[in-house]
Amino acid sequence: xxxxxxxxxxxxxxxxxxxxxxxxxxxxxxxxxxxxxxxxxxxxxxxxxxxxxxxxxxxxxxxxxxxxxxxxxxxxxxxxxxxxxxxxxxxxxxxxxxxxxxxxxxxxxxxxxxxxxxxxxxxxxxxxxxxxxxxxxxxxxxxxxxxxxxxxxxxxxxxxxxxxxxxxxxxxxxxxxxxxxxxxxxxxxxxxxxxxxxxxxxxxxxxxxxxxxxxxxxxxxxxxxxxxxxxxxxxxxxxxxxxxxxxxxxxxxxxxxxxxxxxxxxxxxxxxxxxxxxxxxxxxxxxxxxxxxxxxxxxxxxxxxxxxxxxxxxxxxxxxxxxxxxxxxxxxxxxxxxxxxxxxxxxxxxxxxxxxxxxxxxxxxxxxxxxxxxxxxxxxxxxxxxxxxxxxxxxxxxxxxxxxxxxxxxxxxxxxxxxxxxxxxxxxxxxxxxxxxxxxxxxxxxxxxxxxxxxxxxxxxxxxxxxxxxxxxxxxxxxxxxxxxxx
Amino acid sequence: xxxxxxxxxxxxxxxxxxxxxxxxxxxxxxxxxxxxxxxxxxxxxxxxxxxxxxxxxxxxxxxxxxxxxxxxxxxxxxxxxxxxxxxxxxxxxxxxxxxxxxxxxxxxxxxxxxxxxxxxxxxxxxxxxxxxxxxxxxxxxxxxxxxxxxxxxxxxxxxxxxxxxxxxxxxxxxxxxxxxxxxxxxxxxxxxxxxxxxxxxxxxxxxxxxxxxxxxxxxxxxxxxxxxxxxxxxxxxxxxxxxxxxxxxxxxxxxxxxxxxxxxxxxxxxxxxxxxxxxxxxxxxxxxxxxxxxxxxxxxxxxxxxxxxxxxxxxxxxxxxxxxxxxxxxxxxxxxxxxxxxxxxxxxxxxxxxxxxxxxxxxxxx
Numbered sequence: 001x002x003x004x005x006x007x008x009x010x011x012x013x014x015x016x017x018x019x020x021x022x023x024x025x026x027x028x029x030x031x032x033x034x035x036x037x038x039x040x041x042x043x044x045x046x047x048x049x050x051x052x053x054x055x056x057x058x059x060x061x062x063x064x065x066x067x068x069x070x071x072x073x074x075x076x077x078x079x080x081x082x083x084x085x086x087x088x089x090x091x092x093x094x095x096x097x098x099x100x101x102x103x104x105x106x107x108x109x110x111x112x113x114x115x116x117x118x119x120x121x122x123x124x125x126x127x128x129x130x131x132x133x134x135x136x137x138x139x140x141x142x143x144x145x146x147x148x149x150x151x152x153x154x155x156x157x158x159x160x161x162x163x164x165x166x167x168x169x170x171x172x173x174x175x176x177x178x179x180x181x182x183x184x185x186x187x188x189x190x191x192x193x194x195x196x197x198x199x200x201x202x203x204x205x206x207x208x209x210x211x212x213x214x215x216x217x218x219x220x221x222x223x224x225x226x227x228x229x230x231x232x233x234x235x236x237x238x239x240x241x242x243x244x245x246x247x248x249x250x251x252x253x254x255x256x257x258x259x260x261x262x263x264x265x266x267x268x269x270x271x272x273x274x275x276x277x278x279x280x281x282x283x284x285x286x287x288x289x290x291x292x293x294x295x296x297x298x299x300x301x302x303x304x305x306x307x308x309x310x311x312x313x314x315x316x317x318x319x320x321x322x323x324x325x326x327x328x329x330x331x332x333x334x335x336x337x338x339x340x341x342x343x344x345x346x347x348x349x350x351x352x353x354x355x356x357x358x359x360x361x362x363x364x365x366x367x368x369x370x371x372x373x374x375x376x377x378x379x380x381x382x383x384x385x386x387x388x389x390x391x392x393x394x395x396x397x398x399x400x401x402x403x404x405x406x407x408x409x410x411x412x413x414x415x416x417x418x419x420x421x422x423x424x425x426x427x428x429x430x431x432x433x434x435x436x437x438x439x440x441x442x443x444x445x446x447x448x449x450x451x452x453x454x455x456x457x458x459x460x461x462x463x464x465x466x467x468x469x470x471x472x473x474x475x476x477x478x479x480x481x482x483x484x485x486x487x
Numbered sequence: 488x489x490x491x492x493x494x495x496x497x498x499x500x501x502x503x504x505x506x507x508x509x510x511x512x513x514x515x516x517x518x519x520x521x522x523x524x525x526x527x528x529x530x531x532x533x534x535x536x537x538x539x540x541x542x543x544x545x546x547x548x549x550x551x552x553x554x555x556x557x558x559x560x561x562x563x564x565x566x567x568x569x570x571x572x573x574x575x576x577x578x579x580x581x582x583x584x585x586x587x588x589x590x591x592x593x594x595x596x597x598x599x600x601x602x603x604x605x606x607x608x609x610x611x612x613x614x615x616x617x618x619x620x621x622x623x624x625x626x627x628x629x630x631x632x633x634x635x636x637x638x639x640x641x642x643x644x645x646x647x648x649x650x651x652x653x654x655x656x657x658x659x660x661x662x663x664x665x666x667x668x669x670x671x672x673x674x675x676x677x678x679x680x681x682x683x684x685x686x687x688x689x690x691x692x693x694x695x696x697x698x699x700x701x702x703x704x705x706x707x708x709x710x711x712x713x714x715x716x717x718x719x720x721x722x723x724x725x726x727x728x729x730x731x732x733x734x735x736x737x738x739x740x741x742x743x744x745x746x747x748x749x750x751x752x753x754x755x756x757x758x759x760x761x762x763x764x765x766x767x768x769x770x771x772x773x774x775x776x777x778x779x780x781x782x783x784x785x786x787x788x789x790x791x792x793x794x795x796x797x798x799x800x801x802x803x804x805x806x807x808x809x810x811x812x813x814x815x816x817x818x819x820x821x822x823x824x825x826x827x828x829x830x831x832x833x834x835x836x837x838x839x840x841x842x843x844x845x846x847x848x849x850x851x852x853x
Contacts, residue, residue, distance in 0.1 A: 356712055364760040364769055370833045373757040377714050381752050381814065384625040392630040 016331020023334035027341065029062040030296040041131040042069065045076060048125045048132075052079050055307075059300045066202045067297070069135065070143040074194060076125065076132045077106055077151055080113075082187075083126055085158045089117035092162065099159040103152035106136055142201050150194035157186030173241030173255075177277065180244040181221065184228075188220030199297055206291035215291070218284030219301065225278040226308040229271065229315050233259070234325055247273050250367075259322050265365070267322050272366050275316050279358070279375045282309065282351060283382035289344055290386060302340040302347050309354045310336055317361045348383045355379045490517040493731065494558035496543060496594055497565040498536075499526040501687060502609065502680075502720060506562055507536055509724040519556045530687070543590035546597070553601040560731050561598050563665070564609040565590055591661040595668050595675075603673060605734035607727055608665040610677040612716065612746060612815060622713070622812040628679075628744050628819050662744065669742035674734040676741060678726050681748035681815070685720030685835070686842035695762040696843060704763055704770040707756055709778040709810030714752035716814040719835035722828045723747055729824040745820040751832045752814035761833075765840035781806045 010017040035043070049072050050057050060072055081102050084095060094115070098105070105111050111133055113126040125132075136144065161183060165173075174180045196216040199205035209215060228235070228242040235242060241255055251270040252258055258267045285305050292298045310328045315321050328336075339346045359376040362369055443449070493510055497503040498520025510516045511533050519537045526532045541552050543565050565586065591608070598606055615630055616623050623630075662677045669675040684691035698704050726747045733740040763769065776784070785803035792802075820826040830838075 359712070359754075362757070364764055369764065370753075370757065370761040370836070373753050373761075374751045374832055377752040377754070377814075380714060381625055381816075385816065389624055390622065392626070 010331075013329075013331060016329055016335075019331045019335035019338065023338055027337070030299065030341075031062055031064050031068070033061055033065070033068060039135075041134045044128065044131045045072060045135050048076055048079075048128075052076070052122050052125060055304070059303050062296050063300055064202075064204065064294055064296045067198055067204065070139050070147070070198055071195065071300075073132060073136050073139060074147050074150075074198070077102075077136065077147060078154065078191065079122060080126055080129055080132065081151065081155055081158065083116060083120060083122045084113065085162060087116050087120050089120075090115060095162060096159045099155045099162070102155040103148045106133055106148065106151060109133060109137075143198060146194055146197045146201065150190050154186055154190050157182075157190075161186065174244045176246045177244050180242065180246075183242065184221045184224040185217065188224035189217045190220070192216035192218075192220035195301075199292070199294075204292070204294040204297045206293065209288060209291040212287075215284050215288040218281040219288050219305070222278060222281045222285050223304055223308050225274070225281075226311050226315075229274050229278065230311055230321065230326065232271075232321055233323060243270070243274060247277070264319050268317060268319055268363075269367055271315065271321060272317070272363075272372065273368050275312055275358075276368050276372050276375055278312060279355075279372070279379070282355070282375075282379045286344070286348060286351060286382065286386070289347060295341075298344075299341045302344075303337055306336040306340040306347060306350045307333065309351055313354045313357045316358050317363060345387050348387055352380060352383050490515055491560060491735070492517045492519070492556060492558045493560045493562065494519045494521060494553070494556055495562045495564065496521045497563075498522050499524055499530065499538070500564065501685070501689065502683060502723060503564045504530050505685065505720045505724040506564060506727050507533070509721065509728050511535065513728060519552075519558065521552060543593055544586060546593050549593055550597050550600065553597045553603075557601060558598075558603055560605045560607070560735065561594065561603050562607045562609075562727050562731065563591065563594050564727075565594070588661050588664070591664050595664055599668065599673055605731060606665065606668075606673065606675040607730045607734065608662065608675065608677045609723075609727070610662045610665075610679040610744065612679050612681050612748070612813075614662055614679060614744075615815070616813045620807060620811070623815065624714075624812050625814060625816050626746075627816045628746060666742055666744065671738075671741075674738055674741035676730050676734060677744040678723070678730060678747045678820075679744055679815075680723045680726075681716040681718040681746070683718055683720050683723055685839050688720065688839060691717070692762060692836075692839050692843055695759050696766060696840075698759065699763060699766060699768045704759070704768065705772050705774050707773055707775045708781050708806055709776075711754055711756045711775070713754060713810060713812040714814045715755055715758075715812070716748040716752050717758065717832070718748045719828070719830045719832070719839075721830055722749060722835075725829060726820065726824060726826050729826055733824055739823050743819075743823065745824060745826075746815040746817050747820055747826065748815060748817055749828045749830075749832050749835070750817045751828070753832065755809050758836075761836055762840060765836060766844065778806065778810045781810070 033046075038046075046061075049060065053060075053075065056075065060068070060075065063071055081099065084090065084098055084102075087095075098113075110130045112129050116123040116126055136147065139147070174183055193213070193216050196205060196209050200207050200210055232243065236256075236259065243255070245255075248255055248258060248270050250273070251266040252263055257263050258270060289298065289302055289305070292301055307328065310332060314326050314328055318326060320326050336350060339350050355376045359373065362372050362376075366372070439449075493516045495503050495506055495510070495518065498507050499522040503520065503522065504526070507518060507520050508531065510518050518533075518535065519539060520526075521539045521541050521543075523540065523542050525540060526538060532538065537556070539552050539556075541548050543549060595606065615626060662679075665675050665677055682691055726745070730740055730745070760770075782803055785806045789802045817826065817828075
């Protein structure tokens, strides 16, 4: 039930409430999973999916049946890998071989893992991992091969990272921007690649997306980097640091200095630089979305991206990220989901809107002021290149393609012109005819037009004449009487 | 193989001297720089370059120079030079325009007579964009130019706007002269550069810098979201060298026009803020002036200036310039010429502003 606080909030933010209601009332899933045909193990898998992923479960469940189970299993396999990597209670000697061999483990019937620490939130998934393996083996061989390949590469990447951390090579976490992007590649870029391969395999995306590897890489990087920026405080409290030293060392000497209130400006400048690094990938993400052919897949890809750009906006120039976890409001989230489940143009509008919001908050004192402004401009230009907001003005004389059109327009204009001429002449003709009849009738009745005319002349002369009223008044006195006497 | 003979008209000007520099760096050309002025003080001159003084309006003298040098390539930069000319001023414009159009005709004519193989003309984005009331978002070379002339007669617009239309139509005419004379034996192309800035840039950076002293920096005209294009001088020079190579080689650029910008559209406000920042100035507050209000203010000031017989810095032209979107796509130049803006906007601004600061310091000492 909504609390008093919520009611008060929505009372003053009606548009937010409207978005929530609209989403809840009007959104129909593109596809709905058919639970009646599912095996017990698959049902268990979906149970874990709902438990481990609050943000992704909704979009995954609406996916096209061709890829629904594959994507869900792919997610759970990677989640299992991640749960083992994250658990600091497992010694390296035990952890490393599991990570490196995980792509084979997912083919071992009945494999489970019970050695996670009691506080690990996704512990139960590993305890019952046999259900995931069972379902994995029922997938199409082509899908299995994709999941296996990605799992192998990610497991090895994670093992390298864990090993470096353990031996103090990266004692302060990530050092260079290159390391940072490498880390994001292993945990997110590879997911982008795996999903893209699944989509293309099932004909849900343009095969060209596989050739432009930087596009799906950016999809993953964009999401992961936004999470890393947003979770700075939470990660810091958990003694993890993903912001690269190469960036923060430009602003503060020690990483923990970012959180001191007296370093507010430096911390903001540092977060701006992080946001700039991410913002530069926005156009790639939109380009990628242009290659998706199926609505449910489009929604699956677009919703997280829209949320990410909106999150980037709330984090930008916001010192609160160093104090607590900032989030986009529920109303904004619903609005974004409404706009991200239709077409690319609306998603582009979302990106343009949030890019402009970021641009508006850009501060000249920021060391990356100009760079951020340029990144915003580039995103906007990219959007303009796929959805031009104006057409090139048509030059009729120079454009032979339009010659027929021009001739047609000319004919039409001619016709209208003649119609007007006929109409006006008919009216004038009628007036002339009627006046003629009246004048003739008056003449037969003995009207003296010559006298009336000269009288009218004199009266006009009296009104406007320079000769003065006295001269003009002389004939005026005589004529009317004759006129009347004649009549 | 003897080095290719290249003649640069306007070779001691702001852009011309940068092109000469780029050609010298390439180290494969025999360079002649033709200009009405000798190299100005403080600019680099090269012993390997032949400097010739000549007015492009003097056809006989021009013919004489061309017969003597027999260039294979002509890079004609004279036309774009709006040196010292305010964009909205009227004085001297007719003279400048006749140099642009008649001068271009002369140079094309003698080039054809002397068997020049390739001709690169420095045009300007204004051929398209100087329809001041219009927005141009991500325009490309397929957008037709020359509509400015048709509007010229119809609109009851201010002098400043009329002069801009004239400029546009004349620039279009000059570009048309060059492109229509393209033949397989005499390959021509036009490079439509965005407003060029750089060290010794006489207009863009100094004008923006001038706002600090005038106390104009807190005011934002219009929405402040409209993007515009600029280009750093050495990037334009690069484009000329690339165009030259293309015309002598593949020839895919022959008869074509290309937009040349830094490929980094930015809002006018942000460009100004970035320049002011280089001089350590930050506006103390910001005041947004709606476009309509600004337009009427411009109108009023134009009359005030006319009555008091002064030249003002603020007019309706300035307002339209500041509030319209004017950016183009450089995809064609990238594709056909292989053009890449090597100096990015932040670096370009830093170099240009440092140079202006040095100039100001030097003046202060003297």
